[in-house]
Amino acid sequence: MTPDCLAHAGLVYEFVLGEEKYTFIEECKNPLSVTLLMRGPNKHTLNQIKDAVNDGLRAIKNTLEDECVIPGAGAFELIAYRELSKFAQSVKGRSRLGVQAFADALLVIPKVLARNAGHDAQETMVKLLEEATRVDSRHNSISPMHLVGIDLSTGEAMNPAQVGVYDNFIVKKQIINSCSVIASNILLVDEIMRAGMSSLKG
Structure with missing residues (x-):
């Protein structure tokens, strides 16, 4: 192992949140991953915060992959x-x-x-x-x-x-494609139902 294999942190400290003790590592050089700490007064609020963060991260991921926005x-x-x-x-x-x-x-x-x-x-x-x-x-x-x-x-x-x-x-592309397919399927089902009713009458 060489020094190149090691990372660098400008600040490492412990902090108590509630009854749990956490170790925070901050001011890292070229961090390849991070940890997001979310707190809320109850489980419902925490789930809402979690969903909002996930939606934001997915939006950023999609933007980076698409290399464009609408x-x-x-x-x-x-x-x-x-x-x-x-x-x-x-x-x-x-x-x-x-x-x-x-x-x-x-x-x-x-x-x-x-x-x-x-x-x-x-x-x-x-x-x-x-x-x-x-x-x-x-x-x-x-x-x-x-x-x-x-x-x-x-x-x-x-x-x-x-x-x-x-x-x-x-996301916009998928919405338009999905709506077109769903509308076509609904119209197809409608035609099948009409054909079935016609055969029963005959």
């Missing part, structure tokens, strides 16, 4: 809705209805965000779409500086990139 606060859904609505105009036949239905379904996310924050969903969506139209009239391209999301505190439109509100790319 604008949050409903901004991504609003952009996707508007782009799909434009694309629907170029689609012919019944497929146009499907594209528009998919675009409308994406607006459920900002509507739910507004409703959960205590705001009127329809009024909030009108504000967001009006602001998005104004932003589009001033700029010809989409950039982090030209985003429109919902401010949950006020119910007004805001730029999520400017206040640091983001979603994980992999």
Whole structure:
């Protein structure tokens, strides 16, 4: 064993928490792992803190693996809705209805965000779409500086990139893929039920 195999700690001390004695090692050089100590007045609160920390760590892990993030606060859904609505105009036949239905379904996310924050969903969506139209009239391209999301505190439109509100790319991708598959399966089951009822009548 050589000195290179050893680590360095700037501060090592013992501290008593409740009835337990803990050894704290701090000010380490190039630490490869850390310990998070969480305390709470009861088990329920401690579980909530634990879940919040786990969610935060997973979000950081996903961001590092994806090497990118998606604008949050409903901004991504609003952009996707508007782009799909434009694309629907170029689609012919019944497929146009499907594209528009998919675009409308994406607006459920900002509507739910507004409703959960205590705001009127329809009024909030009108504000967001009006602001998005104004932003589009001033700029010809989409950039982090030209985003429109919902401010949950006020119910007004805001730029999520400017206040640091983001979603994980992999999570958003999985949600969209899963919703599409689930919707297709539900429609398939509906068709099977109809076919079954028709055969019984015959």
